[in-house]
Amino acid sequence: MKEWKIFFLMVGAFILFYFLPLDIIPFGGPVFEALALAKWYAREHVLLCLVPAFFIAGAISVFLSQNSVIKYLGPNANKIVSYGVASVSGSILAVCSCTVLPLFSGIYKRGAGLGPATAFLYSGPAINILAIILTGQVLGWELGLARAIGAIVFSIVIGLMMHIIFLRENNRKNQNTGFQLVENSDDRSLWKNSLYFISMVGILVFANWGKPVAADNNIWASIFMNKWMITGIFAIILIFILIKWFKKNELKEWTISSWGFTKQIMPLLLLGVLAAGIFLGRPGNEGLIPSDWIQTLVGGNSILANFFASIVGAFMYFATLTEVPILEGLMGAGMGKGPALALLLAGPALSLPNMLVIRGVLGTKKTLVFVSLVVVMATISGLIYGIIF
Numbered sequence: 495m496k497e498w499k500i501f502f503l504m505v506g507a508f509i510l511f512y513f514l515p516l517d518i519i520p521f522g523g524p525v526f527e528a529l530a531l532a533k534w535y536a537r538e539h540v541l542l543c544l545v546p547a548f549f550i551a552g553a554i555s556v557f558l559s560q561n562s563v564i565k566y567l568g569p570n571a572n573k574i575v576s577y578g579v580a581s582v583s584g585s586i587l588a589v590c591s592c593t594v595l596p597l598f599s600g601i602y603k604r605g606a607g608l609g610p611a612t613a614f615l616y617s618g619p620a621i622n623i624l625a626i627i628l629t630g631q632v633l634g635w636e637l638g639l640a641r642a643i644g645a646i647v648f649s650i651v652i653g654l655m656m657h658i659i660f661l662r663e664n665n666r667k668n669q670n671t672g673f674q675l676v677e678n679s680d681d682r683s684l685w686k687n688s689l690y691f692i693s694m695v696g697i698l699v700f701a702n703w704g705k706p707v708a709a710d711n712n713i714w715a716s717i718f719m720n721k722w723m724i725t726g727i728f729a730i731i732l733i734f735i736l737i738k739w740f741k742k743n744e745l746k747e748w749t750i751s752s753w754g755f756t757k758q759i760m761p762l763l764l765l766g767v768l769a770a771g772i773f774l775g776r777p778g779n780e781g782l783i784p785s786d787w788i789q790t791l792v793g794g795n796s797i798l799a800n801f802f803a804s805i806v807g808a809f810m811y812f813a814t815l816t817e818v819p820i821l822e823g824l825m826g827a828g829m830g831k832g833p834a835l836a837l838l839l840a841g842p843a844l845s846l847p848n849m850l851v852i853r854g855v856l857g858t859k860k861t862l863v864f865v866s867l868v869v870v871m872a873t874i875s876g877l878i879y880g881i882i883f
Contacts, residue, residue: 497753500757501753504756504760504761507764508536508540511529511532511533511535511536512533512536512537512540514529514532514533516529516530516533523780524771524772524773524775524780524781524782525772527771527772527775527776527779527780527781528767528768528769528770528771528772528781529768529771530771530776530779531767531768531770531771531775531776531811532764532767532768532771534776535767535811539590539592539593542701542702543590543592543593543698543702544592544593544596544759544760544763546694546697546698546701547593547594547595547596547597547698548596548752548753548755548756548759549694549748549752550596550597550600550691550694550695550698551596551597551599551600551751551752551755552600552748552749552750552751552752552753552754552755553600553690553691553694553748553751553752554597554600554601554604555600555603555604555751555754555755556744556747556748556751557687557690557744557748558600558601558604558687558691563601563604563605563606564605564606566579567579567580567601567605567606567607567610567611567614568605568606568607568610569607569608569609569657570607571607571610573654576607576609576610577609577610577613577649577650577653577654579610580610580611580613580614580617580649580653581613581617581621581646581649581650581653582617582621582646590619590812590842592763592811592845592847592848592851593618593619593698594614594615594618594619595615595759595763595848595851595852595855596755596759597614597618598611598614598615598618598852598855599755599758599759599851599855600755601614602855602856603855607657608656608657608660608856608860609653609654609656609657610653611653612652612653612656612864613649613650613652613653613654614649614653615843615852615864616645616648616649616652616653616843616868617645617646617649618843619842619843620645620648620649620839620842620843621642621645621646621649625817625818625842626638626641626642626645629641629818629838633818633821633825633834636883637831637834637835637838640835640875640879641835641838641839644835644838644839644875645839645843648839648843648868648871648872648875651867651871652864652867652868652871655863655867656860656863656864656867659863660860660863682739686735686739689731689735690732690735690739693728693729693731693732693735694728694732696724696725696727696728696731697725697728697729697732700717700721700724700725700728701721701722701725703717703718703721704718705718706718758851758854759851759854762847762850762851762854763847763850763851764847765847765850766811766845766846766847766848766849766850766851767811767847769846769847770809770810770811770845770846770847773809773846774806774809774810788802788806788824792806792824792829792830792833792837793828793829793830793833794830794833795830795831795832795833795876795877795880795881797873797877799830799832799833800832800833800836800872800873800874800876800877800880801836801869801873802833803829803833803834803836803837803840803872803873803876804836804837804839804840804868804869804870804872804873804876805840805869806837806841807836807837807838807839807840807841807842807844807872808840808841808844808845808849808865808868808869808872809844809845809846809849810841810845810846811845811846811847811848812841812842812845817837817838817841817842821834821837821838824837830880831879831880831883832876832877832878832879832880832881833876833880834876835872835875835876835879835880836872836873836875836876836877837872837876839868839871839872839875839876840868840869840872843868844865844868849861849865852864
């Protein structure tokens with residue numbers, strides 16, 4: 495009964511923000527911006543991004559063989575394989591800093607080592623191939639290439655640093671947990687389980703396929719025009735798989751696991767979105783921190799400008815692909831190329847809502863170290879890039 499109350503409370507909050515009548519609210523300012531950002535988030539990200547991500551996370555937790563997770567991403571896995579897999583995962587998943595959280599939580603709780611898990615956490619939103627192409631088209635190939643190289647290097651270095659810094663703690667955790675490679679009781683073949691996960695990832699990716707900047711007739715534009723048909727095909731495949739290959743008790747266990755991730759993550763995301771709206775506002779609108787302050791502080795290529803761009807990027811929420819037009823406006827207002835790269839490397843991978851959820855999974859100390867590594871590396875990368883270009 496308690497679970498149903500929580501469920502209906504969440505649904506009620508979602509409906510409230512989804513249909514929030516902003517045009518009749520008699521006040522503006524930071525509070526209005528927080529409500530407006532929450533409404534936009536409810537409309538654009540909950541149903542198409544987070545709901546599929548929660549079900550994928552639940553599936554990882556229940557159906558993905560713990561043997562496979564430990565073998566390829568576990569603390570004792572081959573480092574080249576584990577960090578290689580984690581660092582390029584974002585090229586497949588076109589997700590934002592919040593959508594990646596259920597997936598990260600799922601593989602981490604399933605036995606992935608801290609290093610590969612945090613490498614995946616960073617790479618998921620940062621190495622979005624669509625965003626990198628868009629960056630090159632709009633902001634120049636130099637910035638697009640620097641973003642791609644920087645994001646891959648970042649994910650590996652950050653993962654390795656997290657592993658090294660918390661090595662003793664991780665060793666104690668692994669000894670206490672006692673991860674063992676056991677036979678999977680699942681009687682489905684590998685290709686059936688693979689098709690099951692591919693269908694869910696296909697729904698997540700293509701349902702959120704971004705509109706191309708130009709109306710040229712390329713593959714990206716063609717996919718966007720047919721994205722709902724492609725998404726529907728993946729949905730039909732998934733329904734067929736669930737009916738034919740899954741037992742009722744398995745579906746129940748999957749639902750319970752997905753609901754567990756939803757309860758853990760959604761309230762923190764809502765608080766984070768509201769806080770981001772109050773302090774930073776929406777793109778083109780003012781929060782408590784005036785946007786002209788930001789534009790003034792990120793001009794040139796000083797250490798302060800790059801550091802400030804990294805901090806702003808780390809706390810501000812960027813939906814997938816939106817960071818490019820935002821940066822285009824900032825660069826037009828005088829933002830330096832170095833700070834632009836710093837924001838690109840810190841912004842998509844982090845946000846205030848994202849940090850709150852990471853803290854719930856990893857704890858305060860690990861979260862602070864992870865965020866600090868992203869900010870410091872983004873600052874240094876921006877400074878170097880600004881000097882070269």
